[in-house]
Amino acid sequence: MDVQDEQIDPSEVSADDTEAGLSAPPALTVAFARGVNPGKWARIWSERRPEDPLALVRVDLDEQRDTILSGRADVALARLPIDREGLNAIELFAELPVVVAAKGSALLDQDTVVMTDLVDEQLIMAPLVLGWDERASELGFPPAAAPLATDPESAIELAASEVGIVVVPQSVARLHHRKDVDYRPIDDLPSVPVSLVWRQGRDDEAIEEFIGIVRGRTANSSRRAAPAEAPAAPVEQRQGKRRKPAKGASSPGTAAGTSRGAQLAARKAKQEALARERRNKRKGR
Known part of the structure; x- marks a missing residue:
């Protein structure tokens, strides 16, 4: 599905929502990939559990897995690719891969582009999308030059200076948008899934609650079983054993x-x- 249908808000989470402002240890720490906005889910959490602080930590692709396995975060809104060994994952939505270029670039003259439109362009950084290397090899692209940047914000700043292009998921292009650049979807690359991931064996109540929020369950619904109750006594035990009426006799009333x-x-x-x-x-x- 297109991220435009599923993405909550292209803006970044405010500093007030991060762990820096917490006065008590967080009940849950949520890592999120650059460009993914967990703000709506964090607000729902705070409405339902105001006594349990939630911390947010932004991570880049190469940090996502270690952040969960090391315990720095309890769950992550992670962007593929990620090694899922030892992790549980629920796919949430998928993002469009886009190319970012300076305003005035011929690439921006059309609504969408394909990989062959990019063959002669300078890549400022390694693309943060799925399928680029395989598709570039199929099309006979020359080997990519050494990257000029590793951070998307810096790379997009260089793109604004007409140094080259940047290939990223759409939400990253929105996050670092500038007046002197624009972006176009790349039609022949696969979409980039975003998943909720957490370590296998972690099934505590706070994680279950956050999973429910992300999946849209209301405050009154839950996957958790209700507390066990003592079995109800049989009707005859509670009301006393009733005497059966004689055959053919009338029952009262x-x-x-x-x-x-x-x-x-x-x-x-x-x-x-x-x-x-x-x-x-x-x-x-």
Whole structure:
């Protein structure tokens, strides 16, 4: 699915939402890939659990796995590629791969581009998208020159100076957007999934709660089982053992017998008797 349909907000999370402002140890620490905005989910958490602080930590691609395995974060909103050995993962949405170029570039004359449009362009940094190397090899692209930058913000600043192009997920292009650059989707590259990941064996209540928030469960719904209760006593135990009526006898409050047919027959007979009584009264007037 397109990130435009699923992304919450292209803006960055504010400093107030990060761990720097916490006065108590966080109940949960959430790492998030550059450009992914966890703000909505963090706000829902704070509304539901105001007594349990949540910390946010931004990480780049090469830090995502270690951040979880080292315990620096409990869960991560991670962008592929990531080695999933030892991790649980739930895919949330997918982002478009885009090329960022200086305003006025011929690449921006069309709504979308394909890889062959980029063959003669200078890559400022290694692309942060899936499938680039394989596709470039298929198309016979020359070997990439040494990167001029490793940080997307710096790379996009160089792109604004017409040094070259930057290939990143759409949310990263939005995060570091400038007036002197623009971006276009790359049609023949796969989308870039973003997943919620956490270490296998971690199934504590705080993680379950955050998973529920991200997956859209309401405050009144939960995957966790309700607390066990003592089994209810059988009806006869609670109310005393009832004596069975003798066969053919009337039960209290019912017509003779206990079958539904007998009750209906008695009701019909009573209605007919009342009707005859009313007719007799009218005749006697």
